[in-house]
Amino acid sequence: MVGLRHRFESRAGDVTVLDGVDLHLDAGDHAALVGASGVGKTTLLSVLGGLESPQEGTVRVDDHDLAGMSRGELATFRRETVGFVFQHFGLLEALTAAxxxxxxxxxAGAAAGPRRRRAAELLEAVGLVDRARHRPLELSGGERQRLAIARALMNRPRLVLADEPTGNLDERSSTLVMGLLESLPAGHGCTLVVVTHDATIAARARRCFRLSGGRAIEEAIPV
Ligand SMILES: Nc1ncnc2c1ncn2[C@@H]1O[C@H](COP(=O)(O)OP(=O)(O)OP(=O)(O)O)[C@@H](O)[C@H]1O
Ligand SMILES: [Mg+2]
Structure with a gap:
């Protein structure tokens, strides 16, 4: 189960970004996180994924209590438990897709054989087999996004955090990327949180939270 309760304050000047966010997700949930630009969606994902320590409150993912973790423990948690599909979370340009x-x-310490097989399997799943030797700069935006998903899934994360994964994509690539992400909760039992400005993408989630005034409020999914 992935359950999280969380209260966090970050100062941008003297602005509190998250002010008593309280949300709980079950394992295998697919949640959308929406809200105006600058309300703190990326910040919230960063705290959920252990990229930033919670300043106040409790963040729990499975039986990991993030607030009590050292930097090293957070790094291990990120590597083993979380898959990030973040636009700024860079792919390494010097390396090929594979x-x-x-x-x-x-x-994460995986042996070479299984690692190679798993990577090949994932590249196949995201439709990039014939781009395996390409470097990220030699890929289109949608292909890079799919590569980021493959990389995020390498260690079979319990929690996948996607920050505007279809932000710069055309409709077709966007559908492909979302299809891949949405297959995760059903197929792998992992929890998926997708930040999006796109109402149709939010509507595909099982639950939707709107971040506003530092709090997350659950909304009905439009039918
Ligand atoms: N490291 C930081 N230091 C200071 N302020 C920050 C920092 N990171 C973010 N902020 C501020 O916190 C607020 C929330 O930022 P965040 O990136 O979480 O917003 P967002 O909801 O993801 O917005 P967008 O939809 O535009 O991506 C913004 O006002 C931003 O300027
Ligand atoms: Mg953001």
């Missing part, structure tokens, strides 16, 4: 995916596995 190497980018494999690297996530080597960092």
């Amino acid at each position: 190497e980018n995916v494999e690297l996530a596995g080597s960092l």
